Amino acid sequence: xxxxxxxxxxxxxxxxxxxxxxxxxxxxxxxxxxxxxxxxxxxxxxxxxxxxxxxxxxxxxxxxxxxxxxxxxxxxxxxxxxxxxxxxxxxxxxxxxxxxxxxxxxxxxxxxxxxxxxxxxxxxxxxxxxxxxxxxxxxxxxxxxxxxxxxxxxxxxxxxxxxxxxxxxxxxxxxxxxxxxxxxxxxxxxxxxxxxxxxxxxxxxxxxxxxxxxxxxxxxxxxxxxxxxxxxxxxxxxxxxxxxxxxxxxxxxxxxxxxxxxxxxxxxxxxx
Numbered sequence: 001x002x003x004x005x006x007x008x009x010x011x012x013x014x015x016x017x018x019x020x021x022x023x024x025x026x027x028x029x030x031x032x033x034x035x036x037x038x039x040x041x042x043x044x045x046x047x048x049x050x051x052x053x054x055x056x057x058x059x060x061x062x063x064x065x066x067x068x069x070x071x072x073x074x075x076x077x078x079x080x081x082x083x084x085x086x087x088x089x090x091x092x093x094x095x096x097x098x099x100x101x102x103x104x105x106x107x108x109x110x111x112x113x114x115x116x117x118x119x120x121x122x123x124x125x126x127x128x129x130x131x132x133x134x135x136x137x138x139x140x141x142x143x144x145x146x147x148x149x150x151x152x153x154x155x156x157x158x159x160x161x162x163x164x165x166x167x168x169x170x171x172x173x174x175x176x177x178x179x180x181x182x183x184x185x186x187x188x189x190x191x192x193x194x195x196x197x198x199x200x201x202x203x204x205x206x207x208x209x210x211x212x213x214x215x216x217x218x219x220x221x222x223x224x225x226x227x228x229x230x231x232x233x234x235x236x237x238x239x240x241x242x243x244x245x246x247x248x249x250x251x252x253x254x255x256x257x258x259x260x261x262x263x264x265x266x267x268x269x270x271x272x
Contacts, residue, residue: 166217
């Protein structure tokens with residue numbers, strides 16, 4: 001819902017406080033009451049973020065989840081891994097951040113958690129029919145976004161080729177592994193060298209990597225980022241960055257570099 005570990009924790013804590021202070025009434029299941037309360041808290045947090053982003057330099061990226069924390073029990077099998085990667089993957093979370101707060105809430109509650117529109121409507125202050133339209137608009141945006149390849153072995157081959165081309169400074173090899181419409185986004189917390197507009201197109205992205213990003217490729221260590229193959233990069237004297245890579249159709253369709261200290265704090269990465 002929020003794309004933020006810190007904000008999600010805050011929302012749960014605030015819901016718990018409200019539950020401890022109020023009697024929802026009756027002996028019915030508390031899920032309905034809790035859904036309304038935490039939904040409204042999330043809506044307030046999303047609206048506050050939406051207002052802050054009007055002056056945010058660069059791309060606002062969600063907080064990443066690394067390594068085994070981003071996957072279910074390995075015994076669950078590849079299907080469960082693919083479902084989770086599709087649910088919390090960076091590609092989906094980035095698209096969700098382009099939606100208005102009511103659109104995001106309606107879509108996530110209905111399409112992910114199967115909450116009926118009649119229950120969502122009071123949260124967003126709309127009729128059930130209008131709420132259905134919110135979710136429908138959001139769904140079209142989500143369905144139009146690139147979907148990550150669910151096979152981690154395929155992702156591994158593409159990511160290895162991408163990093164090898166970057167380390168070697170091989171422009172043509174880099175072009176070959178990038179989707180023609182690849183998007184390169186960076187988040188530096190609204191300031192610094194990463195606070196810049198996205199770069200789009202294979203040649204433009206390859207040019208940028210050749211001129212400014214080869215150091216990242218040389219120091220990259222692959223890891224799971226939100227259930228998909230990505231990397232961490234430790235730059236001496238600067239800190240550690242997280243790179244999310246969206247592999248679609250055997251090519252890299254999106255590159256997301258997160259260097260926002262606040263969004264990486266929960267990972268406990270070395271910042272020296």
